[in-house]
Amino acid sequence: MAAIFLPIHPKNPEPRKISQVIEILHQGGIIIYPTDTIYGIGCDLTNRKSIERLCKIMGVKPQKLDLSFICNDLSHISEYVKRIDTPVFKILKKSLPGPFTYLFESSSKVPKILDINKKTVGIRIPNHPIPTAIVAQLGNPLITSSIKDDDKIKAYTTDPEEIYEDFKNEVDLVIDGGPGGNVPSTVVDFTGNEPVVIRNGLGDFQSYL
Numbered sequence: 001m002a003a004i005f006l007p008i009h010p011k012n013p014e015p016r017k018i019s020q021v022i023e024i025l026h027q028g029g030i031i032i033y034p035t036d037t038i039y040g041i042g043c044d045l046t047n048r049k050s051i052e053r054l055c056k057i058m059g060v061k062p063q064k065l066d067l068s069f070i071c072n073d074l075s076h077i078s079e080y081v082k083r084i085d086t087p088v089f090k091i092l093k094k095s096l097p098g099p100f101t102y103l104f105e106s107s108s109k110v111p112k113i114l115d116i117n118k119k120t121v122g123i124r125i126p127n128h129p130i131p132t133a134i135v136a137q138l139g140n141p142l143i144t145s146s147i148k149d150d151d152k153i154k155a156y157t158t159d160p161e162e163i164y165e166d167f168k169n170e171v172d173l174v175i176d177g178g179p180g181g182n183v184p185s186t187v188v189d190f191t192g193n194e195p196v197v198i199r200n201g202l203g204d205f206q207s208y209l
Contacts, residue, residue, distance in 0.1 A: 003168045005161075007176040010034065013133045022137050024173050030054055032147060032163055033134065034177035035070075035126040037099045037185045037202050038156045039163055041171065042144030045069060045113060051143055057170050058145055068101050068122035069141040070131050076141065077123050082107050088190055091208050097127035099202035103189045120191055130177050146184055156182045 004024070008017045021031060025044045030053060032041045041057070043050035055061065071077050074092060078084065082105040084092065092102065106121040124144070126132065135142060147163055148156060157163050160176040167174060186203035189196045197205055 003164065003171050004173045005164050005168075005176060006173060008130055010177040011129060013130050018130075018133045018137055021134055021173060021175065025050075025134075025138060025142075027172075028053075029172035030057065030170070031142075031173040031175065032160075032167060032171055033175040034128060034130055034160070034180050035124070035185075036097070036128040037126070037146075037181050037183060038158070039147040039160065039180040040070070040131070040142075040144045041147055041167070042067075042070065042142040044138060045141045045143045048113075048115060051114065054143065054145075057167075066122075067143050067145050068124045070124050070126065070135055070144050071141050072132055072135040073125065076135075077125070080107055080110055080121050080141070081105070081123065088195075091195070095203070095205070095208040096125040097132065098125070099127065099183075099185045100124070100205065101185045101187045101199075103187065103191055103198075105191050122187070124185065128177075130175060147180075156180070156184070158182050 006017060008014060028047050028050045030043050030050060032039055043054050069080055101122045101124050103120050103122050106118050110118050110121050158180045160174060164174040183202045186201040186205050187199035188205055189198050
């Protein structure tokens with residue numbers, strides 16, 4: 001059965017449509033949705049079978065899982081991160097929501113959820129109303145990855161209709177929130193004594209130091 005293709009307003013997401021997305025996630029569904037950078041693919045963090053299915057779609061083994069958590073706000077983050085020192089918290093407060101993925105040591109809660117001894121976790125709070133509305137109503141994070149393209153010239157597909165054609169037989173829902181970007185998030189590693197930018201993307205991390 002082909003996935004649902006659901007247009008949602010990118011600035012004012014319709015509550016009825018967000019509820020439809022939540023229902024699919026509660027049923028173990030995999031969704032594709034827009035962010036403030038590129039389109040993402042994800043599922044409910046608390047549904048282990050969905051995570052296994054997501055790994056199959058992405059072609060990774062659960063033990064090699066390197067996916068991010070889409071959170072709703074800073075208090076949400078603290079559940080999944082071992083600790084956030086005051087200077088780091090100040091950076092997060094200034095830069096989020098925004099086009100960043102922040103890597104932290106994971107809290108004891110993360111391995112219990114994933115059933116994997118995962119020492120680090122990537123955290124995202126995108127500056128986009130659709131994913132934040134989904135996570136707020138869901139009550140826990142989405143576990144997510146970026147939609148990458150096999151095309152050597154074009155790293156990321158920006159057209160939701162094109163994404164739908166590529167994934168309609170693998171996922172349950174593709175949200176059309178308008179054209180996506182083609183630059184991924186900036187990835188910053190906070191697991192050491194000093195933050196280290198390990199991928200330069202859309203966000204200018206230096207401006208928040």
